[in-house]
Amino acid sequence: MTAKDTRAPQLARLAGLVADETRAVCLLALLDGRAWTAGELARHAGVAASTLSGHLGRLVAGGLLAEERQGRHRYVRLAGPQVAQLLEDLAAQVAPEAAARPRTLRESTAGSAMARGRTCYDHLAGRLGITLTDALTERGLLSQDAGFALTEAGLRWFGAVGIALDRKGRRPLVRACLDWTERRSHLAGVAGAALCRHALDTGWCVRIGSERAVKVTPSGERALGELLGIEAAALR
């Protein structure tokens, strides 16, 4: 027996946290970037509150979730962008086979709203995310030659639009995130998150219901038309 890799036990433990379907459902739900209560997750996953309580304990102890107690509520959210990135990577790995037909009409319409535009942890995804990524690329603001990278013009563009980019952390400025519905990469990383936040703050986009789906508002259509030359029809 040669020297085993010392990381194996911890790697197995980490994977084990995702390796349960109930926990996987929760983690994917939390990819919307918001905090959910334990009860909401229990109903979403279809298990008893007591069962879910145990799962949350494990996920928090394992460092995947951060929790915040407010009164009688226990709010949990993903512990950080690294966790979201990890889940997105894992999900992208299985996405090819996961392109299954939705069952009910309700799921179908909800699915098509999700396909049009949604948030992916903290950035924009779906056709909306791809459209934005393509527009940035066409205008020479984003380079896709060797991985994603912001060009000089791209950096200026963010500044001109009034979107601040925090370059201090370890998180990459831009990152490609493989889109689940479009099968193509969209903009993630610090810039992707800042753009998404700006879009929601300024009313370019609004969330639909309580899900991850988002839609572009009329003012958003105007702004994106002016700033990136995107035609309104491409956003619907």
Add this chain to the structure above:
Amino acid sequence: MTAKDTRAPQLARLAGLVADETRAVCLLALLDGRAWTAGELARHAGVAASTLSGHLGRLVAGGLLAEERQGRHRYVRLAGPQVAQLLEDLAAQVAPEAAARPRTLRESTAGSAMARGRTCYDHLAGRLGITLTDALTERGLLSQDAGFALTEAGLRWFGAVGIALDRKGRRPLVRACLDWTERRSHLAGVAGAALCRHALDTGWCVRIGSERAVKVTPSGERALGELLGIEAAALR
């Protein structure tokens, strides 16, 4: 109960493959990019051959491993760069806590050889990987402004040295891979793999024993000094 994400079951199944310590040991061993026989892996992991046979069956069925039967041997290797990337990402997530002290002297010396230089699936890692990455960056061949990217000069450099870069596949030309021992990113992706292959093919580096560890040869020191201005002392 809102509509569950259809990817959850498959996500859990995928994670479940990594969620066993014995399988994790095997997967990390296979990160050396080579094919191992079932028996070698069984001895490495310290379990009975029959037990390991079952594990290999699951990993192959799950798409993480590719197998090749030759006579009475069953060779397995990682199914592709995506799998290696996934494992590296997962391992990087736990690496911070995994910086444990080695137990025995044998592990200690083996560990320090690994820290000096090793392969990480198909590219170079350890201090050697970092040194190369830094040298490429200093000379303006690699940009680290917003994620990793090859510059125009970098593309020319690879051509001049005689390293062909296959840009056809879906794999990114360059990619940052978080180094387990150095806690910094080194060069991965198509260019990282091509550089590693070239280094081994031309004798710049040789593998030490049967492990992932590699060392730079005298001819390698000369070549890297000429091509990248790396001092020989930095490679020892």
Add this chain to the structure above:
DNA sequence: CGCACACTTCGGTCCGAACCGAAGTGTGCG
């Protein structure tokens, strides 16, 4: 041929963990 070897299949044991309902703790509101 027959033995050694690599791997697989099978039967059986054992442990961990996912689940539920019931009872308990703590919070907020009328």
Add this chain to the structure above:
DNA sequence: CGCACACTTCGGTTCGGACCGAAGTGTGCG
């Protein structure tokens, strides 16, 4: 104060899967 509600803890059941050794299959070599 007392009830409703959100969550947690506990006991008990059930199920999957990791493991081993023994027996079976197939390959290569003398």
